[in-house]
Each structure stands twice: as structure tokens, then as C-alpha cells.
Amino acid sequence: MAVLYILPQWFFKLNIIFEIIFFLCTAIIAIYSFKIYKLSEQKQIRNFAFAFSFLSLSYFILSLLNSSFLSIMTGELRVLDFYKFIDIKNIGVSLYIGFFILGFISLLYATLKLKSIRIYIALLVITALAIRFSCFKSLTIYLITSLFLILITFHYFREYIRFKNENTLLVGIAMLFLLISNVLMSFVGNYIQPNLYVISRLIELLAYALIITSLYKIVKNGKKKKQA
Amino acid sequence: MERKRNRLEVIRDILTTIRNKNGRIKPTHILYKSNLSHIMMQDYLKELIQKQFIKEIKKDNSRTYTITDKGLKYLSEYDTISSFMESFGLESKEE
Numbered sequence A: 001m002a003v004l005y006i007l008p009q010w011f012f013k014l015n016i017i018f019e020i021i022f023f024l025c026t027a028i029i030a031i032y033s034f035k036i037y038k039l040s041e042q043k044q045i046r047n048f049a050f051a052f053s054f055l056s057l058s059y060f061i062l063s064l065l066n067s068s069f070l071s072i073m074t075g076e077l078r079v080l081d082f083y084k085f086i087d088i089k090n091i092g093v094s095l096y097i098g099f100f101i102l103g104f105i106s107l108l109y110a111t112l113k114l115k116s117i118r119i120y121i122a123l124l125v126i127t128a129l130a131i132r133f134s135c136f137k138s139l140t141i142y143l144i145t146s147l148f149l150i151l152i153t154f155h156y157f158r159e160y161i162r163f164k165n166e167n168t169l170l171v172g173i174a175m176l177f178l179l180i181s182n183v184l185m186s187f188v189g190n191y192i193q194p195n196l197y198v199i200s201r202l203i204e205l206l207a208y209a210l211i212i213t214s215l216y217k218i219v220k221n222g223k224k225k226k227q228a
Numbered sequence B: 001m002e003r004k005r006n007r008l009e010v011i012r013d014i015l016t017t018i019r020n021k022n023g024r025i026k027p028t029h030i031l032y033k034s035n036l037s038h039i040m041m042q043d044y045l046k047e048l049i050q051k052q053f054i055k056e057i058k059k060d061n062s063r064t065y066t067i068t069d070k071g072l073k074y075l076s077e078y079d080t081i082s083s084f085m086e087s088f089g090l091e092s093k094e095e
Helices: A009-040 A043-068 A082-087 A092-111 A117-132 A137-163 A166-188 A195-227 B007-020 B027-034 B038-050 B069-076 B078-087
Strands: A003-008 A077-081 B054-059 B062-067
Touching (some): A003 A009, A003 A195, A009 A043, A009 A195, A009 B069, A009 B078, A043 B078, A092 A117, A092 A137, A117 A137, A166 A195, A166 B078, A195 B078, B007 B027, B007 B038, B007 B054, B007 B062, B007 B078, B027 B038, B027 B062, B038 B054, B069 B078
Antiparallel strands (some): A003 A077, B054 B062
């Protein structure tokens, strides 16, 4: 059995609500990014919009999976077993992992302003191979995304030092929270401490709240300047 | 020393120059006002035509440029676009 994560029974319903919130947050960011792309025609914004679209899709799929396919392992814990689903020809979990990884690779590609599509494909292939041949798939997935998030977080803090923009700092802190959440998630699949899953999800929620706050401030200031 | 402009600012300056000339301008005037090298200006103009921010009008042996509605929209939403790019760390390198 390959376990993606384990969560406590009491958190089951809340977890689905969390995933719907993450789906909505990432969808709002993606939609607004596409709107800004339409106005500016800047490729980085398009890539950024795609990154959040992929993340949004991954959360949407995960919320559906958790609603439909969670099986009870013990009285206390619920386990998402992705080999079982592949056996019954359900590709939901694979799609979730695919969009999740694609989202973070696209985010790295957009924020670091990489321009070569070959780098993007290389990152995708290396990540896919690492997950395919890993014995600890959950650990590999979350450690790889954590590695991407280290680079992204570093980028935001460097941008903050450069521009001294408060919103950039908020996004940087949000990325740091996402990084911590991913690192915690890498331990969740190993039966170490199911409550880590709850802590990880709470930190993730905080991260998206910060990104949405930053977006709200951009929209509000934009309207104010337009009126002036 | 003055900070170099980024891509968004250069595009804003070119579009503002065209708009301030009643929406029609010769390339030499853009070159003078936008403070770019000839090659860079040509690249920007090509990009702006491709993105439909401006239109090139050829008449006899002269070329003029006019701003489109999309270009005007870019100018009116410039602050939001710039703030979005800066906040999310997507600001282009300085030119």
C-alpha cells in the first residue's frame, strides 16, 4: 500500500471544507491573473495564471476524492491509498498529483522568469521520473515541491529587499508557510503523527489567506488610483 | 543615478507618448520621447503591434503609429498591472 497521507477521523469533514477553500482561493488568483494577462499581455503573468489554475484543479480533484474515495483504515484514521485507486482504474489521485506538481513547476517557472520551455519540460520529466521510481512516493512528492518552494520563497524575499513592497513580503511569508506545510506533509504519509496533517492544513490555510489579502490590497489600491 | 525602467514602464512611456500626440505619431518622435536606442524601439513597436496595443499606418513613404483601445486600456489599468507584477514577484528585468 502506498499512502499519500493520513488524517484523523475528526478532521475528515473539515478537511474537505479546507480543500474547497484552497480550491476557491487558487481559482480566484488564477482568474484575476488571467484578467491582468489580458490587459498586459505579459508572458510571466500568463504562466503565473496557469500555475494557480493547475493548483486549483489539484485541490478540486482532491476535494472530490476525499468526498468519494476515502476508506476507513482504523476507527481513528482515514487513509488515502493511491495504489488501490489505480487498481480500480481510478486516475483521480494520479491527476491530483500531476496537477499539484505541474502547479509548483509552473509557479517556479513564472516567478524565476525562466524563458526556456526545455527547462520546463526537463523539470517535469525529472520530477515525474523521481516520483515514478521512488519507494516513498508521498515523501518524494512533498520533498520535491518543498525544494521548489525554497527557491520561490527565496525569490520573494529577495524581491522584497529590492522593491520594499509590503505585498511582496506578504506573498513571501505565504510561500514560507506553504513550504512549512509541504515539509510537514512529507512526514504525514509515514504514520508518524496524523495530527501533523491538521497542523499542515492550518498553515496552508494561513498561506492562502495571506495571498488573498495581498490580492485584495492590489485590487483596492488599483481602484483608488483609478478614481484619483 | 536614475533607476533603469522595466519593460512595463517602457511600454507605458511609448503608449503615453502616442496618446499625447492625439493618438498618431511618427517613429522618430517616439524614439526621441521614449529615450530608447533605435533597435530597442523597433523591438518594442513590433511587440506592441503584435499585442494590438498600437497600429501601424503606412501612407506614401511614411509610417505613423496610432494607439488602440487595448493600448488605452493598458494605460488606464497600468497601476494595477504594475502593482500585481511587483507584488507577485513577476516584474521584468530592467531594460
